[in-house]
Amino acid sequence: MKLYYLNEDQQDWIRLWWQALQPAATDAPPRPAMLASLNRGDRAALRHGATVDELLLTSATHLLARRLLTLESEKTSPRFDQDAYPALAMIAGALSQVITHVPSEQSLPLQLGFRANPDRPPFSELRFRRMQKARHDDDFYRQLVRMVRQAGRQADIRVVAEDLLGWYLERSRTVSPARSQKFRWARDYYNAV
Numbered sequence: 001m002k003l004y005y006l007n008e009d010q011q012d013w014i015r016l017w018w019q020a021l022q023p024a025a026t027d028a029p030p031r032p033a034m035l036a037s038l039n040r041g042d043r044a045a046l047r048h049g050a051t052v053d054e055l056l057l058t059s060a061t062h063l064l065a066r067r068l069l070t071l072e073s074e075k076t077s078p079r080f081d082q083d084a085y086p087a088l089a090m091i092a093g094a095l096s097q098v099i100t101h102v103p104s105e106q107s108l109p110l111q112l113g114f115r116a117n118p119d120r121p122p123f124s125e126l127r128f129r130r131m132q133k134a135r136h137d138d139d140f141y142r143q144l145v146r147m148v149r150q151a152g153r154q155a156d157i158r159v160v161a162e163d164l165l166g167w168y169l170e171r172s173r174t175v176s177p178a179r180s181q182k183f184r185w186a187r188d189y190y191n192a193v
Helices: 008-021 040-048 052-056 059-073 082-097 108-113 125-132 137-150 157-171 181-192
Strands: none
Touching: 008 040, 008 059, 008 082, 008 157, 040 059, 040 082, 052 082, 052 137, 059 082, 082 137, 082 157, 108 157, 108 181, 125 137, 125 181, 137 157, 157 181
16 A cells, blocks of 8 residues: 555654554564653553543654654655644554554555454444544544454554544645545445445
């Protein structure tokens, strides 16, 4: 799956950041110095954050966002800036809910909606529509967290970050309906149902 918003360096940073939140294995390689301070307490703070404001008040969110914004500013055509802090906070919160990174080429609704039982999505059409119609960040975030939990906390962390960033940025921009994140999610969800 080709990612539109996040380049390879940003994807690597997200992976390293997410790994630093996980319980350290005894044979795990040492963490980069920037991430040495992250621990399970940071993950717990993110998991308990119920609103974007609460997520914005965690050091782990700022650690993730600061590096992503630096890498974004180095691009020849940056697609987001510090105005995307709420999206980056939601990414931090959503990724804290993921326990197992499962590489996938599928969009977020396909990854999370049909893993356990291919005949019946654990994420109902009603919940999916509610998420699609969310007008406020907090409402969207609650629906997303519910989706991740119902999928057994397994997802491709790159796709979670990419899709969430796309959803957030496209709300404030004019995007052809057939090219929007909402459309891609709906297409993937209903084609699988």
